[in-house]
């Protein structure tokens with residue numbers, strides 16, 4: 603146990619968590635697509651206060667994404683249809699990865715693609731240009747805003763398993779599969795990732811949603827539907843993390859509507875080992891650092907020495923558990 607004392611002589615809780623053989627200084631990451639490649643937020647956020655940065659999804663070629671309008675505010679959240687706009691893997695390895703390598707925090711490279719081969723080629727290109735703090739990969743099989751790829755993998759158990767097996771053979775770094783909530787049950791997907799040798803799963807990506815202008819009768823997003831994120835989706839995300847926790851033994855990274863330390867703590871209790879902060883970054887670019895600081899305070903107040911002690915501590919009555927709840 604790494605127990606240390608703070609200036610008042612109180613126990614300083616240990617926020618370190620391990621995923622596979624990688625140690626993170628705290629369990630709070632920033633979510634893909636909400637923090638750019640780090641440089642965009644640097645001015646407003648102490649990047650080294652984060653457990654790590656999950657970079658914007660990168661594909662083989664640069665993508666412009668969908669045309670505007672591709673962001674709409676909703677009650678307690680937002681809809682986006684960015685469509686995986688990104689710089690492409692060449693620029694990613696030449697510019698973005700070396701920039702983030704300067705910081706004392708972990709990098710998780712998020713990959714999106716429209717074929718199994720593209721996922722593998724992008725991963726192998728990054729692998730060949732890896733920097734020391736590259737912890738691993740998050741595989742986006744859950745983007746609802748593109749026609750090709752994304753959800754066509756994430757809503758098919760066999761393809762999820764096949765893709766995970768393929769990518770597992772290309773890296774010894776962390777392989778994290780990012781799951782979608784846009785399925786009847788997340789359980790078979792979590793189990794497929796486990797069978798195929800993933801190190802962890804992360805969930806949830808955005809939920810398909812829409813918004814309509816009642817005066818023009820037009821959809822507000824150019825693509826008609828988009829992905830809903832933010833506090834509005836937190837209860838759904840929590841339920842999905844809990845279902846995945848019951849279905850497999852892989853570590854889980856909980857995502858969805860986390861704004862505060864209290865939000866993150868609910869995810870740990872439901873069974874997540876780490877969390878990601880997404881939409882909240884658009885309001886407070888240092889939201890992840892705030893969550894980590896609040897978490898430390900909570901542990902201190904509750905006299906809990908290690909953040910890992912919170913994980914999977916939901917108290918469900920025995921009779922309900924026996925009935926499958």
Ligand SMILES: Cc1cc2nc3c(=O)[nH]c(=O)nc-3n(C[C@H](O)[C@H](O)[C@H](O)COP(=O)(O)O)c2cc1C
Nearest residue numbers: 633634635659682742806807831832858859880881
């Ligand atoms: C504007 C925007 C862009 C996003 N881009 C990506 C992306 O490129 N890749 C990805 O895996 N997830 C992407 N996401 C999904 C987030 O990483 C996260 O899974 C989701 O927003 C739920 O978390 P939140 O409620 O904290 O935002 C994006 C979300 C938003 C709001």
